[in-house]
Amino acid sequence: KLVVAGRVRVNGEIIADPSVTARLPGDTIAVDDRPPIRRERLRYVLVHKPRGYMCVMHDDKNEWRRGRPLISSLIPSTIQERLGDAGRLDLDSEGLVLLTNDQGLKEHIKRPNGSCRKRYVVTVKGSPTEEKLTKLRQGCVCIGNMGKLLDCRIKVLEVIPAIPGEDIRGFTRLEVELREGKKNQIRRMFGFIGHHVVRLLRIAIGPLLLGDLPSGQVRELDDSEIHQLYNNDDNNKTEQTEQLPEDGTRTPPAKKPKCQ
Numbered sequence: 098k099l100v101v102a103g104r105v106r107v108n109g110e111i112i113a114d115p116s117v118t119a120r121l122p123g124d125t126i127a128v129d130d131r132p133p134i135r136r137e138r139l140r141y142v143l144v145h146k147p148r149g150y151m152c153v154m155h156d157d158k159n160e161w162r163r164g165r166p167l168i169s170s171l172i173p174s175t176i177q178e179r180l181g182d183a184g185r186l187d188l189d190s191e192g193l194v195l196l197t198n199d200q201g202l203k204e205h206i207k208r209p210n211g212s213c214r215k216r217y218v219v220t221v222k223g224s225p226t227e228e229k230l231t232k233l234r235q236g237c238v239c240i241g242n243m244g245k246l247l248d249c250r251i252k253v254l255e256v257i258p259a260i261p262g263e264d265i266r267g268f269t270r271l272e273v274e275l276r277e278g279k280k281n282q283i284r285r286m287f288g289f290i291g292h293h294v295v296r297l298l299r300i301a302i303g304p305l306l307l308g309d310l311p312s313g314q315v316r317e318l319d320d321s322e323i324h325q326l327y328n329n330d331d332n333n334k335t336e337q338t339e340q341l342p343e344d345g346t347r348t349p350p351a352k353k354p355k356c357q
Contacts, residue, residue, distance in 0.1 A: 104129050140178045141318035142196040144171055145310045152185035152194060168194060171315055183207060184215065184278050184302065192217070192299035193307040195318075202326060206302060209247070209277040212330045213303035217273045220296040221287050224256055224269050229290040240289045243279050250274040268295065303329040 099105050100115045106127045107117070146152065146168055154169040165188070172180070180196040183206040197203060206213045232238060236248035252272045259267035269292070273283055284294045300307045304325040310316060318326075 099128060137178055137198060139199045140176055140180060140197060141199065141202075141323055142172060142176065142180060142315055143305065143307075143310065143318060144168060144194045144196060144315045145307060145312050146171075146186055146191055146194045147312045148189055148191045151188055152182050154180060154182075154196075168196070171313060172196070173315070186297075186299060187281060187284075190297040190299065191312065192297075193302060193305070194299075195302055195305065202323075205327065207278065213326070215275050215278060215299060215303075216301040217275070217283060218254070218296075218298045218300055219271050219273050219283055219287070219294055221269050221271070221292040221294050223267055223292050224258075225271075225287070225290060225292050229292075230271075233286050233290065238286070238289065240285050243282065243285065246279070246282070246286070247276045249276060302326075 100112055100117075103111050103113050105112050108125050150166050150168050150171070153167050156167060168182075169180075178198045180198050181203060183195040183197060183203040186192065186194055195206070230251050230253075234249060234251050236246045238246050240246070250273070253269060254272055255270040257268045257270075275282065283297060287294050298307075305318070305322060
């Protein structure tokens with residue numbers, strides 16, 4: 098209606114045809130005598146969050162941080178756009194955090210269907226048995242108020258055994274890949290099977306990798322990385338092609354445990 102009424106200008110010219118399209122960013126749009134509508138530049142910032150930093154951009158009243166540093170303090174002053182996270186990390190976790198003002202991309206990454214999976218390197222006390230890990234991998238574990246969990250991938254990277262008589266406790270390093278991101282999910286998962294998480298490092302969000310970016314440093318994504326994130330769908334990927342036995346039979350998959 099505004100266009101038909103001749104109240105809209107694109108690059109200074111009155112537009113009366115609703116079929117005319119404008120390019121954002123690029124074209125300048127104004128309605129009546131109001132200031133031109135300008136779209137904020139889209140920014141994509143990869144942050145290597147250190148342990149002890151809060152994933153909070155603004156806390157002027159000091160309600161949350163209580164003197165603790167915010168992740169926003171790591172952003173260069175040359176980036177003035179109002180950014181938000183595409184998936185937080187808790188205070189004691191570290192690693193990859195993506196900050197952006199692209200709401201569409203944030204929603205795509207946070208969508209709890211596994212289209213953009215998150216990978217972590219997790220160090221826990223002790224050595225979880227294969228039975229316990231299988232229970233977590235299969236999902237459907239009801240932990241507190243988290244409800245039903247989706248299945249996930251867990252791979253043991255290293256087992257560091259305890260040394261009797263010395264002050265060296267046993268630890269296990271694992272790689273965990275989640276299809277969802279509930280609050281404190283990994284810590285609560287491993288706590289549920291009796292193994293306290295001592296370190297949690299996020300190393301990837303879909304195709305986006307932390308790489309060798311030092312802790313506390315940031316960098317902006319390039320166009321190819323942004324394109325890969327938008328077009329990524331981990332649900333359509335398989336790690337390996339299933340091999341059938343020589344007789345062509347297939348072993349039925351194990352049934353998932355029911356939530357209690």
